[in-house]
Amino acid sequence: MKLEYIGLKEISGPLIVVEGIQGASYEEMVEITVGPSEKRLGRIVEIHGDIAVVQVFEGTSNISLTNTKIQLMGHPLEIPLSYEILGRVFDGVGRPIDGLGEIYPEVRRDVNGKPINPVSREYPRNYIQTGISSIDGLTTLIRGQKLPIFSANGLPHDTLAVQIVRQAKLAGEEDAEFAVVFVAMGVKHDVADYFKKSFEDSGVMQKVVMFLNLANDPVVERIIAPRCALTVAEYLAFEHNMHVLVILTDITSYCEALREISSSKGEIPSRKGFPGYLYSDLASLYERAGMIKGKKGSITQIPILTMPNDDITHPIPDLTGYITEGQIVLDRSLHQKGIYPPVNVLPSLSRLMKDGIGEGFTREDHPAVANQLFASYAHVQEVRALASVIGEDELSELDKKYIEFGKAFEEEFVSQSREEERSMENTLDLGWRLLGILPKEELDRVDVKILDKYYRPYSNKVRGEF
Amino acid sequence: MVPPTVAGEVVEVSKDGSYTIYHPIVKIREKSGNVKELTLVQEWPIRKPRPFNKRLGIEKPLITGQRVIDTLFPIAKGGAAAIPGGFGTGKTMTQHQLAKWSDADIIVYIGCGERGNEMTEVLEDFPKLIDPKSGRPLMERTVLIANTSNMPVAAREASIYTGITLAEYYRDMGYHVAIMADSTSRWAEALREISGRLEEMPAEEGFPAYLPSRLSEFYERAGYVESLSGREGSITIIGAVSPQGGDFSEPVTQNTKRFIRCFWALDRQLAYSRHYPAIHWLTSYSEYMDLLADWFKENVDERFLLLRTEIVRLLQEESKLMEIVKLIGGDVLPDEQKLILEIARVIRLGFLQQNAYHESDTYVPLVKQFKMMETIIYLYNTSRKLIEKGIPMSVLREKEIFEEVIKMKYTIGNDEMEKFEEIRGRIDSFYKELYNEYK
Ligand SMILES: Nc1ncnc2c1ncn2[C@@H]1O[C@H](COP(=O)(O)OP(=O)(O)OP(=O)(O)O)[C@@H](O)[C@H]1O
Ligand SMILES: [Mg+2]
Numbered sequence: 001m002k003l004e005y006i007g008l009k010e011i012s013g014p015l016i017v018v019e020g021i022q023g024a025s026y027e028e029m030v031e032i033t034v035g036p037s038e039k040r041l042g043r044i045v046e047i048h049g050d051i052a053v054v055q056v057f058e059g060t061s062n063i064s065l066t067n068t069k070i071q072l073m074g075h076p077l078e079i080p081l082s083y084e085i086l087g088r089v090f091d092g093v094g095r096p097i098d099g100l101g102e103i104y105p106e107v108r109r110d111v112n113g114k115p116i117n118p119v120s121r122e123y124p125r126n127y128i129q130t131g132i133s134s135i136d137g138l139t140t141l142i143r144g145q146k147l148p149i150f151s152a153n154g155l156p157h158d159t160l161a162v163q164i165v166r167q168a169k170l171a172g173e174e175d176a177e178f179a180v181v182f183v184a185m186g187v188k189h190d191v192a193d194y195f196k197k198s199f200e201d202s203g204v205m206q207k208v209v210m211f212l213n214l215a216n217d218p219v220v221e222r223i224i225a226p227r228c229a230l231t232v233a234e235y236l237a238f239e240h241n242m243h244v245l246v247i248l249t250d251i252t253s254y255c256e257a258l259r260e261i262s263s264s265k266g267e268i269p270s271r272k273g274f275p276g277y278l279y280s281d282l283a284s285l286y287e288r289a290g291m292i293k294g295k296k297g298s299i300t301q302i303p304i305l306t307m308p309n310d311d312i313t314h315p316i317p318d319l320t321g322y323i324t325e326g327q328i329v330l331d332r333s334l335h336q337k338g339i340y341p342p343v344n345v346l347p348s349l350s351r352l353m354k355d356g357i358g359e360g361f362t363r364e365d366h367p368a369v370a371n372q373l374f375a376s377y378a379h380v381q382e383v384r385a386l387a388s389v390i391g392e393d394e395l396s397e398l399d400k401k402y403i404e405f406g407k408a409f410e411e412e413f414v415s416q417s418r419e420e421e422r423s424m425e426n427t428l429d430l431g432w433r434l435l436g437i438l439p440k441e442e443l444d445r446v447d448v449k450i451l452d453k454y455y456r457p458y459s460n461k462v463r464g465e466f
Numbered sequence: 467m468v469p470p471t472v473a474g475e476v477v478e479v480s481k482d483g484s485y486t487i488y489h490p491i492v493k494i495r496e497k498s499g500n501v502k503e504l505t506l507v508q509e510w511p512i513r514k515p516r517p518f519n520k521r522l523g524i525e526k527p528l529i530t531g532q533r534v535i536d537t538l539f540p541i542a543k544g545g546a547a548a549i550p551g552g553f554g555t556g557k558t559m560t561q562h563q564l565a566k567w568s569d570a571d572i573i574v575y576i577g578c579g580e581r582g583n584e585m586t587e588v589l590e591d592f593p594k595l596i597d598p599k600s601g602r603p604l605m606e607r608t609v610l611i612a613n614t615s616n617m618p619v620a621a622r623e624a625s626i627y628t629g630i631t632l633a634e635y636y637r638d639m640g641y642h643v644a645i646m647a648d649s650t651s652r653w654a655e656a657l658r659e660i661s662g663r664l665e666e667m668p669a670e671e672g673f674p675a676y677l678p679s680r681l682s683e684f685y686e687r688a689g690y691v692e693s694l695s696g697r698e699g700s701i702t703i704i705g706a707v708s709p710q711g712g713d714f715s716e717p718v719t720q721n722t723k724r725f726i727r728c729f730w731a732l733d734r735q736l737a738y739s740r741h742y743p744a745i746h747w748l749t750s751y752s753e754y755m756d757l758l759a760d761w762f763k764e765n766v767d768e769r770f771l772l773l774r775t776e777i778v779r780l781l782q783e784e785s786k787l788m789e790i791v792k793l794i795g796g797d798v799l800p801d802e803q804k805l806i807l808e809i810a811r812v813i814r815l816g817f818l819q820q821n822a823y824h825e826s827d828t829y830v831p832l833v834k835q836f837k838m839m840e841t842i843i844y845l846y847n848t849s850r851k852l853i854e855k856g857i858p859m860s861v862l863r864e865k866e867i868f869e870e871v872i873k874m875k876y877t878i879g880n881d882e883m884e885k886f887e888e889i890r891g892r893i894d895s896f897y898k899e900l901y902n903e904y905k
Contacts (some may be wrong), residue, residue: 114614118577118585193513268662270672271710276658280579283615313552313711321553323615325583330890347737349554352583354823367823371740378739390795441869445740445813447876 005070009051013264014220016042018070021052027112029073030054034063041093043077043224046265053265055220057093076112079228081235086179089196092221094228097377101301111227113234113288122291127216127356128300131167132160132420134343135412137431138370139328140353140362143170143243146253146289146301146360147350150317150368151330154308158191158340159418160197160330161304162249167421170243176241179236180204183211185222186253194248209236216252222257229287230299244299248285248409251305255282257315259304273317286323312347316393326350341416346378362424365454369431371445374411378439380406398439403438433458467639468494469508469696470517471757474533475663477501508635512556512627516634517536518691526690528644528654528702528757531567531829532560534745534818537774537839539752540812543642544690544700545569547651549745549753552712556744557585560666560730561646561706561741563822564597566604568645572636573608579652579776583612612779616650623656626834640697644704645863646798650681651708656720670717680722685725691798741819747781773839777813784810802850804859807845826880837886838874844890845871848897857904867896882900 003022012019014277016032024044030053032040046053054070056063079094080103089098096102125143129159130136141147141164143407148250151157154239170176181198184192192212201203209232226248236242248254255274258465271277283397289301302389327350336343349388357366385397392403413430422430435443438457443451474496490503510516518587524542541547551557558580565573565588570710577585584812592605600607609632613625626647633643651661654677661674669675690700705726709719712734723729728749736744755771762770787799797805817838828836849862870877870892878885 024886047484050804115614116582118614121582121586121899123583123586123590180815268668268672270658276655276662276672278653279655280615280659283579288618289613290529290583313713315710316713318553323581325581326554350553355587374740385792386795389793394795396797441866444869444872448873 002071008065015264016054018052020050024052024072027076031071033069035067046367057220059218076110078108078229079111080108082106085209092225109231111231114263120293122293124202124291124352125356129169130164133422133427136424137427138240138345139348139350140357142352142356143300144291144298145352146286146324147326148303148320148324149328152307155330155335157304166202176243179227180208181246182231183226183248185213185225186215187250188215212236226285233299237299238295250302251303252316274315282319283323325352339410363428365450367448368446370441373431375445377409401438408434472502479765483684497731512629512631515687518693520692522690524690529569530564533835535821537835538749540758542754543702545754546685546688546703546726547728548707548726549648549706550709550719551731552734555732555737557706560743561648568644571641572643574629574633574645576611576625576647578625579615580648585612619659627654636695637699637701640699641799644702647705649708651718681721682725767836773843778842780810780844797837801859802854804835805849805853812842812872827875841889847895848893852900865896
C-alpha cells in the first residue's frame with residue numbers, strides 16, 4: 001500500500017517542503033495531488049531526516065500548505081523509449097506534445113544516466129565533415145566529441161547549427177544511420193519553430209527527436225529536458241547503433257534555471273550567484289557525449305550558449321570550456337563586417353582534431369596548414385594593432401602583406417554562404433592559396449617538406465575558382 | 467617491502483612459488499615477542515603521510531625533455547610545481563608530456579574531475595609508447611586514478627590522497643615518483659561542495675577556511691627523502707590549477723603559490739596564437755634554478771647557466787622594446803634593438819615553441835637543448851658584430867640564417883649533435899659574406 005502525505009511544511013518558489021516522510025530517496029519522483037484531482041509531478045532534491053524538499057515540475061501556483069497530497073513513486077524520473085521515438089516531439093520531461101499519442105515503451109530509463117567508465121570508452125577519432133571551412137579546417141568536429149558554440153545575443157548561432165546538421169557527413173561511412181536529438185531550453189517559440197522547419201525542409205524530421213522547454217514553460221522542467229534528451233541519445237546510439245548529433249540550446253537559460261532553483265533552496269552561491277556545483281552539474285550533461293567500446297553508435301554534442309555581455313570569462317562559457325573538448329567562438333565584430341559564419345578562429349579550438357586529421361584521415365598537410373593559418377592570423381592581429389597606431393600606410397611591405405592576408409582569410413576562408421558546402425580538399429587548398437599571399441619564409445610552422453610540396457605564391461588569376 | 471608499522475626479526479620466509487597477494491609470505495618477530503605475518507599488500511590510511519627517515523637536499527632536476535621547462539623553469543626531483551591556466555591553454559597536454567617523457571621511475575596520474583576521454587587517451591596511448599629507460603611500454607610505470615567530472619564529488623576529494631599515498635608507497639621502495647594532479651581546482655571545488663553540504667562557514671569565494679591548510683598538507687608530501695629502509699626516493703608533485711575565468715587572483719591559485727616553488731603560468735594569448743607550450747616566460751618562475759645550478763654545470767655544460775641567463779635577458783629586453791613598437795612601430799628603433807627583436811623571435815619560435823606532436827621535437831635531450839641555446843647566442847653575437855660594423859639590420863634579415871636556426875629543432879635529430887657544427891659553420895660564412903661585402 002502506498003502512503004499518502006497530506007499537507008506541506010513550506011512552499012518556496014518552485015519547491016515544496018514535506019515533513020514526516022519515510023523511506024524517500026534522493027532523485028525519487030513524487031506524485032502531487034493538488035485540490036481534489038489535479039496531478040503534478042515532482043522530484044526529491046534534498047532530504048534532511050524526515051524532511052524532503054521536492055521540485056514541482058509544473059510550478060507551485062495554486063498549491064497551498066493544506067490542499068496537497070503527496071505520494072512517493074519509488075523510482076527516479078524515467079522516460080519510455082522505443083525506436084518509434086524518432087520523429088516525435090516532447091515537452092521538457094518527456095511527455096509527447098505532438099498529439100500523436102503515448103510511446104509504447106520497449107524499455108524505461110532513468111534520465112540521470114550513469115557515468116561511463118573511462119576504461120570502457122572508445123577514444124573518438126573519425127571526423128565529421130560539416131562543409132564549413134572554419135570548422136573542418138581549423139576546429140574539426142570529431143564523432144563523439146562535445147564541441148559547443150559560444151555565441152551571444154543577435155549572432156547567427158542557430159543558422160550555423162542548422163547548417164551543420166544539414167551538411168554533416170561521416171567521412172567514409174555514408175550509409176551509417178544517423179539521428180538528431182534537439183533540445184530547446186528556455187528559447188523562444190520562433191527559435192524552436194525555425195529548427196523544426198529547417199529539419200522538415202531538409203527532410204530529416206523523421207530522424208529527429210525534439211524536446212521543447214520554451215521560454216514560458218516551467219523552469220524546473222528546464223533542468224530535466226537535456227537529461228531526457230541525452231537518455232534518448234544514449235538509447236539510439238548504444239542500442240540502435242546510430243550516430244547521434246545532440247543540439248542543446250540555450251545552455252545559458254539552463255544555467256539560469258539552475259541558479260534560480262539553487263537560490264530558492266537557500267544554497268550558498270559561488271560566482272555571479274551560480275551554485276558551486278555548476279561545474280559538476282554541467283559535466284553530468286556534457287560527459288554523456290562519446291563512444292563506447294564494442295558499440296557502433298556515437299553521441300556528438302553541440303551545445304549552444306549565449307555569453308552574457310559577450311564575456312568569455314563569464315562562469316557559463318568558462319565552466320563549459322573547462323569540460324567540453326574545445327569551443328567554436330562566434331564574434332560580434334566579424335558579424336558586423338558581414339562575415340558568416342562569424343567564427344573567430346583564434347579562441348576557437350577542437351581538442352580532438354589532432355587525432356582525427358592528417359594522413360589517413362583527412363590529408364597529410366592538414367595539421368600544418370591549420371597551424372600556420374592560426375599563427376599567421378594571430379600575427380595579423382598584432383599588425384592591425386600597430387596599423388591603428390601608426391596608420392596602414394606607414395607599415396612595412398611585409399606587414400602590408402599580413403593585412404592583405406587577414407582580409408582575404410576572413411572574407412574567403414571564414415566567410416561562406418549559408419548553403420555553401422565545401423569539401424575538405426577545397427578547404428585545405430583554399431588555406432594554402434591564401435597562405436600564398438605571405439612570403440614563404442614567413443611560414444614558420446610548417447615542415448620544409450610539406451611547405452615545398454604545397455606552397456605556391458598567391459596569384460589573382462585563380463580567384464573565383466572556389 | 468615491510469610496512470612502516472612493523473619492525474623486528476624475520477623468522478620465516480615462504481618458499482619460491484606463486485602466491486596470492488593475501489597469502490602470508492614472511493613472518494616477523496617483533497621486540498615484544500609477537501609474531502606478525504606479512505602479505506604482499508599493504509594498507510595505509512590515505513590522509514596520513516607515510517613516514518621516512520629524513521628529508522634530503524634537493525639537487526637533481528626532473529628531466530622532462532621540454533625546453534621551456536628544463537632550461538628556463540626547471541623542476542627538481544622532490545619538488546612541487548603548479549601549472550595554472552584557463553581552459554584550453556595546455557595543462558593536460560603538458561602533464562601528459564611529463565607523464566610520457568620525464569625521467570621518473572613511476573608516474574601517478576590523477577584525473578581529478580576532468581574529462582573521461584582524456585583518461586581513455588592515456589589508456590590507449592601509453593601501452594603503445596616505449597619508455598626509453600626500461601624499453602618497456604610506458605603503461606607499466608604508470609598508475610592512473612580516474613575520477614572524471616561526472617563521478618561523485620566525495621570520491622574526487624579522496625582521489626588526490628589516494629594518488630599521493632600510492633606515490634609514497636613507491637618512494638619508500640626507493641623509486642623516483644612524479645605525480646600529476648589534473649586538476650587540483652576540481653579537488654578544491656569538491657572540498658567546497660562537501661563543506662557547503664555540512665553547512666560550514668565559507669571563507670573566500672565559498673571555499674572553506676581550511677583550503678590553504680589542505681593544499682599545504684598535500685604539497686608537503688613532495689620531497690626527496692631517505693626511506694625507512696635507507697634508500698633514496700622522491701616524490702615530485704605537478705598540480706594543474708584551473709582558475710575561474712583564467713584569473714590567477716582567485717583563492718586556489720593564490721594559495722597554491724604559497725606551497726610550490728615552480729610556477730608554469732599558461733597564457734591565453736599564447737595559446738590563441740598557437741604558441742605551445744603556452745608557458746609564459748615572463749610570468750613563470752622556478753626557485754629551484756639555484757639549487758640545480760651545480761648539477762647542470764657538472765652534467766650538461768659549464769656555460770649552461772650563463773647561456774640561460776642571456777636567453778632570459780633577451781626575452782625581457784624584447785618585452786620592453788615591444789612596448790615602444792606598439793606605440794610607434796618598429797622602424798624607428800636603432801639596429802642593435804632591431805636585432806634583439808629578431809633574436810627574441812628566433813628564441814620564441816625556435817626554442818620555446820615545442821611541438822608535442824612532432825616525432826623528435828616532442829622530447830629533446832638536455833645536450834640538444836644546450837646546443838640550441840648555444841647556436842642562438844652565437845648567432846646573436848655574430849650578428850651584433852656585423853651591426854657594429856654599420857651593416858643595417860635589413861640586410862642581415864635578408865639572409866636565411868635566422869630561419870635556418872629557427873628550424874634546427876626539426877632539421878637536427880636528437881642524436882645528430884655534430885650537425886650543430888654545420889650550422890655554426892653557416893653562421894660563420896654568413897658573417898664573412900656580409901663582412902666582405904661591406905668592407
Ligand atoms: N605542447 C603542445 N603542443 C601542441 N599542442 C598543444 C600543446 N599544448 C596544448 N596544445 C593544444 O591545446 C589544446 C588544449 O590543451 P589542454 O587540453 O592541455 O588544455 P587544458 O589547459 O588542460 O584545458 P582544460 O582546463 O579545459 O582541461 C590541445 O588539445 C592541443 O590542441
Ligand atoms: Mg585539461
